[in-house]
Amino acid sequence: MPPSPAFNILIVAQAGRLEFEAIIFLASLRRASPSFAGRVIVAEPQPVGAWSGHETRLSDEGRAVISGLGGEILPFTATVFGAAYPQGNKIEALALLPAGEPFIFFDTDTLITGPLDGIDVSRPTASMRREGTWPVPPAYGPGFTGIWRSLYRRFGLDFETSLDEGQPDEHWERYLYFNAGWFLGPDPAEFGRRFLTWAREVRDDPQDELACQTLEPWLDQVILPLVVHSLGGGRPGPALAALDGEASFHYRKLPLLYVFGAPGQIALLEDAVAGKEIKQVLRNWEPARKLIYQRKGRDKVRPIFDGASLPRLERAIRNQIKAKGWWLV
Structure with missing residues (x-):
């Protein structure tokens, strides 16, 4: 088997929480995957266009740390989504990536926990660490099949070949559905064009x-499977299992990292951000200051659930953390 091609990483960072998460992401990447040699492009939305009236630019201190960790900060102007739909940043930022060069997009609320070398980016796919959040079929129809079929038909795609025939009809896992926390492919240019065009059409x-x-x-998770399927991709195979396991951990909110993270992942986080330059910036963010540096994540959040079965619904977990006063996000 030929070696997997090198690839670039794309994340999005702007003033506020995403700036601090981007620092954690890059620090963990350098700690857990020191031989990664690709570019790490940090897309920075500018306070114009669809972000007009919002201060989006990174702080000088954050910019210095991100650059010091190897992040290439590139500005972009959002014209379609912006403040009205911040998740659209990941769609519009794809235009920054070099055409024809394989890529992986990661949400910034991701901890890199193992080597990324050798990840297969030759076929478009995305994270399967998802729940049945969309659609929610109304009582009188259409059902899952009717809703998803309408989208495939709208964009001239073959609906039947997207199905997981091992799942029963009208069960949400039968239909191609991803978490948009990571997605990848061999060419960001066409991926990005379809993602942006189709997302805008469905929104409007x-x-x-x-x-x-x-x-x-x-919206991003509605359109993502259509783009992946249209480009010849599909569900990730076993070779990509590490991106939802050993190599990356999409924690989503920092308190949840202390709930769901394995002891080794928590130790990696704390070790990766222990350096003076990183600590000086991250301490400006309350979740990092209290949960990481004051050890409240270990001492207060983790014990809430230690030795007990986690509630089935994440909402219940969040509520328990909030009740104890440690839902810092």
């Missing part, structure tokens, strides 16, 4: 089958 004209559906905040 949902059509009858989506009349009862909520597209906020699910």
Whole structure:
């Protein structure tokens, strides 16, 4: 088997939480995958266009740390989504990537926990660490099949070949659905063009089958499987299992890292951000200051669930953390 091609990484960072998460991401990348030799492009939305009126630029201190960790900060102007739909940053930022060079996009609320070398980026795919969040079929229809079929038909795609035939009809896992926390492919240019065009079309004209559906905040996850399928991709195989396991951990909110993270992952986080330059910046963010540096994540959050079965719904976990006063995000 030929070696997997080198690839670039794309994340998005802007003033506030994403700036601090980007520092954690890069620090963990350098700690857990020191031989990664690709570019790490940090897309910075500018306070113009669809972000007009919002201060999005990174702080000078954060910019210095990100650059010091090897992040290439590149500005972009969001013209379609911006403040009205911040998740759209990941769609519009794809235009920054070099055409024809393989890529992986990661949400900044991701901890790199193992080597990324050799990840197969030759076929478009995305994270399967998801729940059945969309669609929510109304009582009188259409059901899952009707809703998803309408989207595939709208963009001239073969719906039947996207199905997981091992799952029963009208069960959400039968239909191609991803978490947009990471996605990858061999060419960001065409991937990005389709993602942006189709997302804008569905936002502006949902059509009858989506009349009862909520597209906020699910629009990116609605369109992502269509793009992946249209480019010949699909569900990730066993070779990519590490991106939802040993190599990366999409923790989403820092308190949840202390709930779901393995002891080794928590230790890696704390070790990666222990340096003076990183600590000086991260201490400006309350979640990092209290949960990481004051050890409240270990001493207060983790014990809430130690030795007990976790609630089935993440909402219940969040509520328990909030009740104890440690939902710092």
